Amino acid sequence: MLPIQYNFDLKNANTLGLPAVASHFLPLTDPAQFIELCQHSGLKALPWRVLGGGSNLVLPEKINALVIAVALKGRRLLREDDEAWYVAAAGGENWHDFVTWTLAQGWAGLENLSLIPGTVGAAPVQNIGAYGVEVKDCLFELTAYRLEDGSARVFSAAECQFSYRDSCFKQAEAGKWLIGEVVFKLPKAVSIKTNYGDIGQELAALDLPPSASAVAQAVINVRQRKLPDPAVIGNAGSFFKNPIVAAELREQVLAAHPELVSYPAGPDHYKLAAGWLIERAGWKGRQLGPAGMYQKQALVLVNHGGATQNDIAKLTAAVQADVKEKFGVTLEAEPVWW
Incomplete structure (x- = not known):
């Protein structure tokens, strides 16, 4: 039995804190639930909406749709070669927590994207970016599920059609897919980027030599100074x-x-x-x-x-x-x- 909830309050599920109520709501914790959902004829008449961390949404007060909240968890090293580590994370993983975890393993590449709110699955949709780095720079491939029938497809980085704050998931493929897992290619030849925004100045203030972990800390410090905490405002x-x-x-x-x-x-x-x-x-x-x-x-x-x-x-x-x-x-x- 799918755990469908009705008239679900989404005010705390969007970082703008806008009042919003979904007529139908499903927290998705297992890909098997999605297959079952696609076989549920009674819900086919409704529009389906995919919800990640809610950090990039402007919601209406009433949503007559099935809102699928991606709560898929898991992260792991798939493999490595002479050039890179290939690291997979489920779509419902918190983005910043994932970045922090990769750095703790000694895998650089995502440090400039520290403290960006949202989920791993939502990151490619927006092609999130900050301080001279975008998700497309390290994304290798992703697995997405078609809302129409639950079938899975692997998208290469090229097939995602990334551009500035954009991807095929906001354009031709908008509203058609749920991103279940993303694989990142994190290079072994580390290239630290410190020449964008205030990162160089912050590293100097911290008196830290350039490193992936130092850049992450600098980014966190700068973002916390400049950007409000959604829990506060x-x-x-x-x-x-x-x-x-x-x-x-x-x-x-x-x-x-x-x-x-x-x-x-x-x-x-x-x-x-x-x-x-x-x-x-x-x-x-x-x-x-x-x-x-x-x-x-x-x-x-x-x-x-x-x-x-x-x-x-x-x-x-x-x-x-x-x-x-x-x-x-x-x-x-x-x-x-x-």
């Missing part, structure tokens, strides 16, 4: 993508604002710092109703209490409009909206 981390613009537009903005923060992003394109744009547009620390942009980091949208999806939508549109008017740059929200 509801948020979904960085809310907007750093926009990638043509060199011509970047030059126009730079001419009017010489202090613009930007980075090369391929031929004739640059990535602009969305937080900088939002702050200069006057939104840092500013509220619109119960939602606002965080006072310490303009890129983070926060719920000051009582916000709904509609409140988040109004604030998102207002910030986008002001940035567009001031800089001619279009901002895109990162989270998934149900």
